[in-house]
Amino acid sequence: MGKVINIKESRDFLNPDKVYIPLASVNSKYYDLLVYEGDEVKLGEKVAERFGEVKTPIFSSVSGEVIGVEELEYHSGIVVDHLVIKNDKKDTIHEDIKPIEGELTARNIQRKIEELGIKGLAQRGLYTRFEFSKTVDHLFVNAVYQNEPFVKVDPELLSSYQNEIVEGVKLLAKASLAEVSVLVNKNEDDSIYVNEGIKTIKVNPKRIGVWHICAISKAVGKELSHDLLDDRIMFVSSDTARAVYNAVTKGMPVVETDVLVVGDALNSNSHYNIKIGTHVEELVQDLGVIEDTEEVSVYIGSILSGRTMQSTNFACTEFINFIGVDTPMKGEPQVCTKCGRCNDICPVDILPQNVMDAELRMLDNRIFELDVNKCIECGLCSYVCPSEINVLEWVRRAKRRIK
Ligand code: SF4
């Protein structure tokens, strides 16, 4: 990754022609559809329920007509059913959308979060679920934008919903009954959280990959478990705080989100406010592909550890806040020189080069011995590799092998 990408433009894209709402997920491909082809639906209406350990409600992000079910790639890389809704562009709100009535007690806020299926909105592995049945002593909210320091977003662009995030943090403090700290970028001297009197921890995202682990570990004064909830810690993103605000004060499920769409295959880069289910191809067309580009390579999530998608044929969900659209890398694949840099940098000491080797030779027992499940998918191994090997992808494959 070379120069820093500066994002200075924001576009609203809140009226797509259609939305594609994922019905299945990584954990469950089974669902109950509550609407049929030809039905009229409203904004925020419950259109399906996904089965799993608990049922997850699925909501429409627009008002309009149900077109049917279509298979599309999901952010996890698998292909799942999506409900296609033609947007009537009226945003008629469903009558069930109501704020909490009565007192804003911890239990009432928790209930609303559960009712609207809000579980935490970031894709990277470290974030925890909302699980109010467990005792939580510390709640950390991450307000450092994903992909800092490689991508810098002009703070002005994010100011339109700063108030929602701040109020959401206050509601989370009430709901969790825990001490709440917000992780902010070290350079944000006039951070909105500081101004609102919310406890903040300044972190340096230049310490790529592991800064959040270091900051949380330091704040609680101990080493962290693989699942932070075991340490009575909840860790969510600032997007989640915004979702909580909208749930509690308006009764609105997550129907909008924001995403950065950037890349050297595009005419420009932009921050977008979008409806959940917006097709990525629409955003790519909005930005325009550079002339004579024959194919693009697309990845989502973190620049260091994001996932490569098959194509631009997928829909935006609340779990995607970065989409990279680049021209594919040319040249022969590089070979591992066994320099050991990936092994040296791994923050959980699992020897990724050896994992890669064991995966190549399909040595299940060796993969077990190497403790591959401790990998937090920070992507540092790929980042430091002088041969530009996607080491993390090999580690992921090894994890899948012994699942
Ligand atoms: S194996 Fe790679 S991605 Fe996994 S924790 Fe180690 S450095 Fe990070």
Ligand code: SF4
């Ligand atoms: S950093 Fe790259 S070249 Fe070096 S050992 Fe790891 S995989 Fe091989």
